[in-house]
Every structure is written in C-alpha cells, then in structure tokens.
Amino acid sequence: MTMKPNRRGRPMDRRLRLRGLLETTSPLHVGGIAADPAEVLPVAVDGRERLYVPGTSLAGAFRAWMEGADTTGEKLQDFWGFVKENQPNSGRASRVVVRDAPIASRTEEGEDGGPAHPLEVADLGIRDGVGIDRVTGAAAPGFLYARTVVPPGFYLFLELDIEVEGGDLERDRARLAALIAALRDERVRLGASGSKGLGKVRLLDERLDVREHDFTTRDGLLAFVRDMPEQGVPSDASKADLPDRREVLTVELAWRPTAPVMVRDGREGAAVKTLPLTTRVGPDEVALTLPGSSIKGALRSHAEFVERTACGVDAPDARGNGTDADDFSRAFRAQLDQLDAVRALFGTARTDEASATPNVAGHPEHRWGSAALTVEDCVSTVTLAPSTWEKVVGAAPEEGDGDNDRPVLDPATRAELAGKGMDQADHVAIDRWTGGAAEHLLFNVLEPHGVTWRPVRLEIDLTRLGDYRDSALALLLIVLRDMRDGLVPLGGMVTRGFGDIEVGSVALAGARWESLDEALADGELAVAWERYWSCSMGETS
Numbered sequence: 001m002t003m004k005p006n007r008r009g010r011p012m013d014r015r016l017r018l019r020g021l022l023e024t025t026s027p028l029h030v031g032g033i034a035a036d037p038a039e040v041l042p043v044a045v046d047g048r049e050r051l052y053v054p055g056t057s058l059a060g061a062f063r064a065w066m067e068g069a070d071t072t073g074e075k076l077q078d079f080w081g082f083v084k085e086n087q088p089n090s091g092r093a094s095r096v097v098v099r100d101a102p103i104a105s106r107t108e109e110g111e112d113g114g115p116a117h118p119l120e121v122a123d124l125g126i127r128d129g130v131g132i133d134r135v136t137g138a139a140a141p142g143f144l145y146a147r148t149v150v151p152p153g154f155y156l157f158l159e160l161d162i163e164v165e166g167g168d169l170e171r172d173r174a175r176l177a178a179l180i181a182a183l184r185d186e187r188v189r190l191g192a193s194g195s196k197g198l199g200k201v202r203l204l205d206e207r208l209d210v211r212e213h214d215f216t217t218r219d220g221l222l223a224f225v226r227d228m229p230e231q232g233v234p235s236d237a238s239k240a241d242l243p244d245r246r247e248v249l250t251v252e253l254a255w256r257p258t259a260p261v262m263v264r265d266g267r268e269g270a271a272v273k274t275l276p277l278t279t280r281v282g283p284d285e286v287a288l289t290l291p292g293s294s295i296k297g298a299l300r301s302h303a304e305f306v307e308r309t310a311c312g313v314d315a316p317d318a319r320g321n322g323t324d325a326d327d328f329s330r331a332f333r334a335q336l337d338q339l340d341a342v343r344a345l346f347g348t349a350r351t352d353e354a355s356a357t358p359n360v361a362g363h364p365e366h367r368w369g370s371a372a373l374t375v376e377d378c379v380s381t382v383t384l385a386p387s388t389w390e391k392v393v394g395a396a397p398e399e400g401d402g403d404n405d406r407p408v409l410d411p412a413t414r415a416e417l418a419g420k421g422m423d424q425a426d427h428v429a430i431d432r433w434t435g436g437a438a439e440h441l442l443f444n445v446l447e448p449h450g451v452t453w454r455p456v457r458l459e460i461d462l463t464r465l466g467d468y469r470d471s472a473l474a475l476l477l478i479v480l481r482d483m484r485d486g487l488v489p490l491g492g493m494v495t496r497g498f499g500d501i502e503v504g505s506v507a508l509a510g511a512r513w514e515s516l517d518e519a520l521a522d523g524e525l526a527v528a529w530e531r532y533w534s535c536s537m538g539e540t541s
Contacts, residue, residue, distance in 0.1 A: 010093070014164040015213040016176050016233065021107055022156040022183065026200040026377055027125065027149035027279060030057050030191040040126055041147035046100060050118045053156055053190060055098040061199075062098065062160075062179060065188045069463045070243035078168075079175065095163045095172075101156040105283060107207060115157055124148045125279060127198075128266040129293055134304065134315035134335045141328040146266065149198065153282035156201065173235035176210070181237050195347060195371040197292025247462040249473075249510045251480065252455045259500040260447040261491045263294045270394050270407035272424050274445040278389060279379060286389045288380035288448055290491055295456060296375040300346045302488045303479050307339045310533040341475045341532060344468040345460075347371030372464040373476070376457040380448070382420045388413060392446065421450030462511075470528030477519050478529075480506055484516065 030053045032044035046052045063080045067073050073082065081094035104115030105123060131143030164172050182188050183203035191199040211229040214220025223229050262276035269275045279289040308314065315335050337348050347370055391413045409417075409424065417423060429441035465472050482488055484506060489499030506516040513519040 010163065011165045012163040013166065013214075013216050014169060015215070016162040016164065016172060017211045017213065017229075018158070018160040018162075018176065018180070018209070020158050020208040021204045022101070022158050022201040023204055024150055024152050024154050024156070024200070025186060025202050026152055027127065027198050028053075028191050028201070029127075029147050029149045029193060029198055030054065031147070041145070043124060043148050043150060046102065050115075051103040051121070051124075051150065053101045053103065055100045057190065058101060058158070058160075059094070059096065059098040061188055061190050062096070065182055066175070066179065066242055068243045068245045069247075075241075075243050079172075095165070097161040097163065099159040101158050103150055104155045104157060107155055107204075109157075115155070119150065119154055123151065123154075123280070125151050126266055127291060127293070131332060132297070132301070133332065135317045140332045143329075143332060147192070151280035153280065153285075155204075158203075170235070170239065171241055173233055174237055174239040175242070176233075177235040177237040178240040178242060180208070180210075193293070195292075195374045196296055197375055197377040200376075246464070247510070249460040249462055249508065251458040251460070252507045252509075253458075253480070253483070254455045254504040254507075255501050256452060256504065257448075257500070258502050260449045260498050261290070261451075261453070261501060262288065262448050262493075262498065263290055264492050267393065269392055269446070271409050272392065272444050272446045274443070275392065276422075276446060276448055278384075279377065280386065281379060281383065284385065285383040286386050287383045288451055288453075290378040290453070290456075292375040292377050294492075295378060295490060296346065296371075296373065298488055298490055299373075299375070299476075299479055299483075300342065302482060303342050303345065303475055304339060306478055306482075307342055307475060307533070311339075313338065341468055341472045344465055344472045345371065345373045345476060347373075370464070372461045372472070374459040374461070376459075378456050379454055381452045381454060384416075384420065388416060392417070417446070421452070422446055422448045470525055471532035474525040474529035474532075477516065477525065480516055481520060 029041070030044050032042040043051055044054060059080075063073075063076070066080075067076055070076075073080070077091075079095055081092050083091040102115050103119040104117050105119045106115075106117040108116040110116040125148070126146055127149050128146045129144075131140040132138070133140040162172050162176055179188075180203060183201070184205070186200050186202050188201065189199040190201055193199070209231070210233050211231050212233045213224045213229045215224070220229075265275040265277045267275065276288050277291065278286045281287045304315075315338065316331060337343060392409065394407075414424065423446070425445050425447045427443045427445070429438040429443075430436070431438040460473070460476065462469055462473070479488065483501075484503040486500065486502065488501075490501055491499045493499070508514055508516065508519060511519070513522065519525070
C-alpha cells in the first residue's frame with residue numbers, strides 16, 4: 001500500500017518567478033520614518049541605508065490593480081490571501097511573495113543581485129504643497145507640507161514569486177501575464193499621491209526574466225538546483241479570470257502659454273530668487289514642471305466656484321472658529337467636504353462622520369477617500385542639463401568690493417536660458433510715500449516666457465464616482481470648457497500676470513464621446529447636472 005507523503009508547511013507544486021526593472025516615469029514617494037513631524041516627509045530607507053520601495057507597498061498596488069472594480073476582493077482571495085473580520089485564525093496567506101525593491105540610478109546589477117549603483121539621497125527632489133483657504137484665498141494655517149520624491153528616470157529592482165498549488169497553474173500563468181502587461185503599459189501606480197501625478201512606473205522588456213520552477217518531478221528539482229528552470233513561460237492574459245476592470249475616461253489637453261506659466265520652486269536661487277520648479281527627467285536632463293497637484297488645485301478651485309455658484313453655497317469662514325491649529329484644521333476640512341460633486345471628483349479628507357446614508361437633498365453621502373480624478377505632471381518640452389541648472393541655483397558672485405558682491409548669472413548661462421525661452425525679470429516695490437523704489441525690496445524671477453509644454457493629461461475613474469457619475473462628470477466638463485475659454489489659469493502668481501493659457505484641443509478617450517463639444521451636448525449629463533444642483537439648492541434654502 002502506498003502512502004501519501006506527510007507534507008508540512010504551505011503546499012506548492014510549482015513556482016513562477018518574475019525579475020525585472022521598473023522605471024519611474026513620474027516622481028515617486030513611498031514614505032519612510034521622519035525624525036521630526038515638521039520635517040520634509042522622507043522616502044523609505046532599508047536596513048542597508050538604500051532607498052527602496054517596500055514589498056508591502058508593491059503588493060498593495062498590484063493587488064488593487066488586479067481586483068479592478070471588485071471592492072470586496074473575494075474573487076482573488078485564493079491568490080492574495082484573506083482574513084475574515086473578527087476571526088483572526090481564519091483565512092490564508094497570500095500565494096504571491098513580493099520582495100522589497102531597492103532603487104537604483106543605473107540598471108547594472110551588483111554581485112548580490114541588487115543594484116550596483118543605488119540611488120543617492122542627493123538625487124531626490126522635493127515637492128511642496130499648501131492648502132488654500134476658500135474665503136481668504138491665502139494659505140490655510142497648518143496645511144503646508146513637503147515630501148521627498150524619486151525623480152523620473154530611475155529604476156526599481158523588482159522580484160516577485162507566485163506559489164502554485166494543484167490545478168491553478170494555467171490561471172496563475174495568465175494572471176502573471178496580465179500583471180506584466182499592466183506594468184508595461186504604466187497602468188499600476190505606486191506610492192502616495194497617485195491622483196496628483198506621482199507613482200507611475202514602466203516595466204522594461206530588456207531585463208524581464210520570467211521562470212517556472214517545477215517541484216513535482218526529479219528533473220524539475222534538479223533544474224531548480226542547477227538554476228536551469230524553464231524560461232519565458234508563455235501564457236494568454238485573457239485567461240486570467242480577473243474581476244471587471246474599472247472604467248476610465250482619459251482627457252488630453254494640448255495647450256500653450258500666452259503669459260509666463262510656472263510653479264515656484266521651494267528653493268531660492270543665489271542670483272535669481274524666484275525659480276520655476278524643475279524635475280529631473282533622467283540622469284542627464286532637467287525639465288520645467290507643473291506638478292499634478294498644482295493643476296489639480298486649479299481645476300478644483302474652479303469646480304468649487306462653479307458648484308457654489310450653481311447651488312448658492314458659500315464657503316464657511318475658517319477665521320471665525322477659534323485661534324488654535326485644531327480649530328483652523330477642522331474649519332478648512334469643512335470647506336473641502338462641503339460640496340458633494342467636487343469631493344467625489346477631487347477626493348476628501350477622512351472624517352469620522354462619513355457614511356453611506358442619503359443626505360437631506362437625497363444625495364448618497366460620498367465616503368472619504370481617494371480622488372476619482374488623476375492629474376499627471378506636465379513638463380516642458382525643452383530640457384536643460386543638470387549642470388546648467390546648478391549654475392542657476394548657485395550662481396557665482398559678481399566681482400566687486402566686499403559686501404557689495406552679489407551673485408549673478410554668467411552671460412553664457414543667461415544666453416543658454418534665453419535660447420530655451422527663459423530670462424531674468426526684475427521687479428521693485430514702490431514706496432507709497434516717496435513714489436520711488438522701496439529700499440531692500442528688489443525682486444527677480446526667472447520667467448519662462450517662451451517655453452512650450454507637453455499636453456495636460458487627466459484620468460477619471462468613472463467606477464469610483466458611483467452615484468455621482470453623471471453629475472460629477474458634468475461638472476468636470478464645465479471646468480474643461482471654461483479652461484478652453486481661458487478662464488482657468490495654471491501655475492502660481494496668477495494675480496500678477498502669470499498663468500494665462502490657450503487650449504488648442506481637448507481629446508477624450510474611454511467613453512462614448514471623442515471630443516469636448518460632443519460631451520457637452522450630451523442631454524443625459526445636462527439633466528443629471530440640473531437635477532443635482534436643484535436638489536442642493538433645495539437643501540440650503
């Protein structure tokens with residue numbers, strides 16, 4: 001009589017192993033431990049002091065993409081694991097093992113299989129942000145934040161295993177193929193602030209290595225020991241049996257500036273104090289940048305203007321609710337959470353009062369959470385060498401006598417910037433009594449007056465909009481129409497002559513329309529928008 005072997009541990013007949021490189025195509029932030037809450041949010045660092053993305057963060061992003069429109073996760077519980085609520089001994093562990101991914105500046109491997117050239121902290125950028133009070137139009141107290149980011153053009157060393165048991169081999173092969181296709185097409189976003197343009201990565205084909213280990217046969221075990229497993233496992237991603245995909249509408253706006261357009265860098269230059277924000281778009285290039293957060297803020301501000309006007313709702317004044325930071329914070333969050341269609345599109349802060357019950361106007365309450373609208377960073381078409389930009393940030397002092405020395409841009413650097421469409425502009429404050437120049441109030445800005453930009457790209461997760469799908473989409477189309485009509489400036493200093501743009505075309509993909517005019521003429525959206533704001537007016541009257 002033959003007896004079945006007494007197998008211990010997790011059952012595994014085969015193993016699919018993926019190794020490859022993920023290239024960052026937008027800035028990336030995965031948070032680490034900050035020594036001081038007031039400091040810039042750092043990027044995670046592993047035990048060897050290398051910048052990295054934890055396997056937990058990667059696994060969460062991969063799982064979220066695979067689950068698609070399924071918010072329960074039940075269909076992939078056998079794959080990603082699960083634990084039943086209030087039943088800690090139930091469920092099972094994930095069959096997907098995702099290792100930490102160190103970040104490198106180049107693609108070469110070291111002797112240990114990790115990066116031979118780990119990314120240095122000095123190569124990281126910083127993204128600043130501030131909340132704008134809806135009443136004063138100035139910075140909201142307590143809502144200044146900054147985070148370090150990994151710039152585009154750097155590499156994550158990815159390693160992933162899928163442990164296969166029983167008859168799941170073909171399905172697991174297909175699931176891995178589907179994930180690989182999504183990573184190639186930049187459909188999986190990593191880290192924080194994904195709706196503000198961060199976290200896009202692309203899987204590179206040239207270093208992709210997929211292998212299959214067979215532990216059920218003698219030949220398979222010997223192949224594994226000799227590191228000669230089957231390579232390039234073919235599979236059909238259509239057989240992955242994944243949940244329904246999320247519906248996504250993409251919008252691309254071709255535009256050009258009619259005035260200088262820029263977002264101010266948090267750093268000051270030595271010769272030119274106010275500099276445009278830049279992003280390294282690779283080891284050897286720097287481009288001017290309009291962050292997704294800035295563009296999204298401009299769109300949200302105009303969307304609130306439209307909805308408040310249509311519904312007759314004023315923003316609550318945060319200044320009349322106390323003087324400490326907690327009072328200002330609560331009042332500011334109340335401004336953000338006041339408009340249902342806006343927060344369905346642009347996201348909302350977490351509040352304990354959020355629920356799924358209908359409000360007075362009959363609208364279902366939209367739970368707190370991530371935005372349905374994602375706005376990518378927009379970068380200039382012209383680029384500079386990092387060495388040139390370092391000259392701008394830290395210019396040499398002008399020859400002179402002692403304390404009168406001041407840094408200036410050298411003629412060659414200034415000529416190179418002028419050829420790229422940028423030049424120094426000087427401004428002075430006027431003394432209100434003498435009518436002359438005020439002392440010590442000379443300002444200068446490196447104005448990008450002739451810079452051309454890549455299109456603005458938006459993605460709208462229609463699935464996330466839920467019951468607000470038609471009304472929120474109608475609101476966004478109104479904002480895009482006004483943007484096309486020149487009513488939505490971009491960037492900073494828009495009250496000082498900056499930010500005016502001209503939109504050339506608006507292309508839509510992923511929905512039943514192909515142009516903005518076609519979408520604006522949709523009668524169903526018009527009815528949904530009118531019903532929405534008429535109910536809101538009834539609630540506030």
